[in-house]
Amino acid sequence: MLSTRQLLILQVIIDEFIQTAQPIGSRAISKKDEITFSPATIRNEMADLEDLGFLEKTHSSSGRIPSEKGYRYYVDHLLMPIDLSPRDEQTISGVFNQGMVEFEQVIQNSVNVLSELTNYTSIILGPEVYATTLKQIQIIHLSKTTAVAILVTNTGHVEHRSFSIPKEINPLDLEKLVNILNERLVGVPIIQLPKRLQIELTSIIDHYVKDVATAFKYLKGALLDQQPNNLYVGGITNMLLQPEFSDVAKIHSLYSVIEQEETMANILRSQDQGIHISIGQENKMTEMQDCSLITATYTLKGQQIGTIALLGPKRMEYSRVISLLDRLSNDMTKTFKNW
Amino acid sequence: MLSTRQLLILQVIIDEFIQTAQPIGSRAISKKDEITFSPATIRNEMADLEDLGFLEKTHSSSGRIPSEKGYRYYVDHLLMPIDLSPRDEQTISGVFNQGMVEFEQVIQNSVNVLSELTNYTSIILGPEVYATTLKQIQIIHLSKTTAVAILVTNTGHVEHRSFSIPKEINPLDLEKLVNILNERLVGVPIIQLPKRLQIELTSIIDHYVKDVATAFKYLKGALLDQQPNNLYVGGITNMLLQPEFSDVAKIHSLYSVIEQEETMANILRSQDQGIHISIGQENKMTEMQDCSLITATYTLKGQQIGTIALLGPKRMEYSRVISLLDRLSNDMTKTFKNW
DNA sequence: ATTAGCACTCGAAAGAGTTGAGTGCTAACA
DNA sequence: TGTTAGCACTCAACTCTTTCGAGTGCTAAT
Structure with a gap:
């Protein structure tokens, strides 16, 4: 569809514009080593390229700049992969x-x-998150009433979240709970955590270990509202x-x-x-x-x-x-x- | 040193300039409710204020803007604390x-x-850091050869750092070491950690528990190059x-x-x-x-x-x-x- | 002491002229 | 027939002037 010469000109214009951010005129193009024809010829080709939508002018007598269609063509057809410097x-x-x-x-x-x-x-x-899985949950007590829950993923990412421990929670229950959570949740993709916490475990804990249910209710809050940035x-x-x-x-x-x-x-x-x-x-x-x-x-x-x-x-x-x-x-x- | 009228004018100019970022002229000032004297008077006062260094002109026939000295005076003497809206x-x-x-x-x-x-x-x-102290150190193994060290402060801040575990390190030694560190370092201000790790413990560990010395060497690296941002x-x-x-x-x-x-x-x-x-x-x-x-x-x-x-x-x-x-x-x- | 009046200043905006890098078009050329 | 030289034309950018008006400082009158 485009002649070799048109491709060459398009390429030169885009390469040059990428460097200078200035509109390119026919004379400047003709000065390039790889260009063997005169400015007049280039002007004709440029007019055609403009009609085809690959080039634009900033005003009626300006040089040309690439249009978005021009960039697209350049990227799709003219770009040759170069080695890194x-x-x-x-x-x-x-x-x-x-x-x-x-x-x-x-x-x-x-x-x-x-x-x-x-x-x-x-x-x-x-x-x-769906590619990373839970490695371990840890609770570390900061004071009688506050603790920080730490969540480590298999990628070495660490999320943490402080929370206050209501009086009615027995620290031992909390510890027991964390053990249960680790037993059951290690290896679970992070993205599934909320669901798993919510549905599966709620019932299990309610059944097996009544006494940690309250603890769980609070811990869940702390674990759920993570929004990993x-x-x-x-x-x-x-x-x-x-x-x-x-x-x-x-x-x-x-x-x-x-x-x-x-x-x-x-x-x-x-x-x-x-x-x-x-x-x-x-x-x-x-x-x-x-x-x-x-x-x-x-x-x-x-x-x-x-x-x-x-x-x-x-x-x-x-x-x-x-x-x-x-x-x-x-x-x-x-x-x-x-x- | 400054007359009440000068203070009033200075105040009006600064207040106005803070709002508009435009030079203020004598006529504009005279329009203000709290101003009872004519533009000519104001001009005289402004000339004095300029001589004293509290005001500036942007060019010879412009209105006045506050100088830095003007702001300083305003902040030190004219500012009255206002209630929050x-x-x-x-x-x-x-x-x-x-x-x-x-x-x-x-x-x-x-x-x-x-x-x-x-x-x-x-x-x-x-x-x-000098106000926060170490609450706990934890090591969590990610794989056979990598682990993440977690450092929790009394403020609930969590720092973490992954590191690879060289083959010659026995995981049990690492665990033993962490226990020792926790025993001795909990409560130490974060800022003193490097020093404490460096001097005090190196010798102690060398003495008491030879086998964890190598582990310590590696862990120290992981713990030391924290630069809490x-x-x-x-x-x-x-x-x-x-x-x-x-x-x-x-x-x-x-x-x-x-x-x-x-x-x-x-x-x-x-x-x-x-x-x-x-x-x-x-x-x-x-x-x-x-x-x-x-x-x-x-x-x-x-x-x-x-x-x-x-x-x-x-x-x-x-x-x-x-x-x-x-x-x-x-x-x-x-x-x-x-x- | 204050103010009205007036000449003066200067930035900002608007307009006119100049320049130059560019164009498109036409006609000549290989 | 494709290429190119030549030329008239365009327009942004720059410079120079003019105009405008918001401001000043100074002087003389109140």
């Missing part, structure tokens, strides 16, 4: 070779390295460096979406396995429609347990960013597998 | 009446309510709403300071007991010299254990903000005391 390679290796043994540490480091290397905003959705964001201020966000209003609306953890988590959660790119209007959130979002997933035992993403202007360095995300999601997957 | 009152009561039992919850809620009510950025330094920030994007920060460069430099948790923590840590106000250049960080920082401290057992702060433009609503901080720090102190 030695520097990127080294930085990432450095992070993953330091022998991290904690989930949050891996994620936190990944968020940091991503935003530092790219100057975009990186967002990582932590391991999904597993969204990690890095390099938010990087957006301020992008010329497309020199407008405070834009920044503000974008930040307000990122701040809505629930919304962002849902967006990342709904991503398919592998690498996925949303350009501009392809994003559902209107506030993100000046941006591109590139996501990759990482897995544990073949099951997708989380998503890493980069948010930047539409003129992102797609090929580099894709390589980075690919490398990072693999490294994460590998790291988790080794545990 | 019913709405503020209600919002804060709502937060503190919900029976929170967890340290982090209290702080997180306080940060949120502060930034929501004020539209400034709120920063809270969590309870200082106890800085909570809310409403960072609020700064974008202030007209004095319509410039992206300013925002960026300000954000970069706030992001340096260590720096911010040190600033908050060095605050005196009670409410303290730093206006503009009074702030040490150059990036914050367009801002005012108002801090209040909260206590546990009479000892100052943390700081809450509001960061905003120099034309902050000082009286309201002070009332809010005062109320909030009291509520926090009270809440912690009740536990």
Whole structure:
């Protein structure tokens, strides 16, 4: 459908625009080494590319900038995977070779390295609760009337929640109860915990061990209203460096979406396995429609347990960013597998 | 030193400027109910106030804006404490009446309510380590080779850290070790932990229980490199709403300071007991010299254990903000005391 | 001591002119 | 027939001027 020459021109324009954020004119294109024809020819081709919807003008006599359709075509057909630069390679290796043994540490480091290397905003959705299972429940008494319940998952994640112990609860009952819970719930996926606690155990405990029923009622409250916040964001201020966000209003609306953890988590959660790119209007959130979002997933035992993403202007360095995300999601997957 | 009339004019100008962020002219001042004299008189007084350094002009024929000296005088002499508005009152009561039992919850809620009510950025330094003591150490095995060490403080704070268990370590030794540690270290202030671990125990363990020495060597590593991050920030994007920060460069430099948790923590840590106000250049960080920082401290057992702060433009609503901080720090102190 | 009056200042907004990087179109060329 | 040189045209960005008005300081009158 597009001639080789048109593809070449489209590629040059997008590559150049990604670097400069400025409209590209025919003369500038003709100066490129790989371009052997004159500005006039280029102008004709550009006019055609514009008619086809791949390019846009900012005003009637301006150079061209890529349209969203242009980016989409570029990403789908023109992008060739590049190897990571030695520097990127080294930085990432450095992070993953330091022998991290904690989930949050891996994620936190990944968020940091991503935003530092790219100057975009990186967002990582932590391991999904349905892939992690309960390792142990512990109760630790802080005082006569307060205690903290600690929940450890197989991924090394620790959730805790303090609660007050009503007078009518016997500390021994509480201990007994925790033992029962551990017996029955260890290995259960976190996501099933509320249900399991609610239905299965309530009846069992009512039957077998009447005396801990009251204790259970209180402990359940403490265990249930966990809402694990597993969204990690890095390099938010990087957006301020992008010329497309020199407008405070834009920044503000974008930040307000990122701040809505629930919304962002849902967006990342709904991503398919592998690498996925949303350009501009392809994003559902209107506030993100000046941006591109590139996501990759990482897995544990073949099951997708989380998503890493980069948010930047539409003129992102797609090929580099894709390589980075690919490398990072693999490294994460590998790291988790080794545990 | 200043006449009543001058004080009145200074007060009107600052009050007005706090609302509008626009220079105030003599005519506008004369329209105020409490002002009974003519613009010409006001102009004379304003010229005097400017000579004394309390007011500034943005250009030679503009109205006046308060200088930093002006704000300082206002804060020191003109501010009268006001009662919280019913709405503020209600919002804060709502937060503190919900029976929170967890340290982090209290702080997180306080940060949120502060930034929501004020539209400034709120920063809270969590309870200082020297005021919190160790409640318990726990080791939970995740797999044959990995475990997570959990550290609970008397404030209900939980720190955790995964580590891998080298082959040469006997799990039983590890357990024995944890028991020993708990026996000896419970009640020790967190800040002394590294020292205690390092010096006192190393020798004791070497003496008494040779077999756990190796285990200790590894566990120590896991316990020592905790750096509790106890800085909570809310409403960072609020700064974008202030007209004095319509410039992206300013925002960026300000954000970069706030992001340096260590720096911010040190600033908050060095605050005196009670409410303290730093206006503009009074702030040490150059990036914050367009801002005012108002801090209040909260206590546990009479000892100052943390700081809450509001960061905003120099034309902050000082009286309201002070009332809010005062109320909030009291509520926090009270809440912690009740536990 | 206060104020009315007036000349003066200066930023902000609006308009005019200039520049230059870009275009589209036409006609000549290989 | 595809390519290119040439040229008129467009428009944002910049600069320069003008106008406007909200403000001032100063002086003289009350």
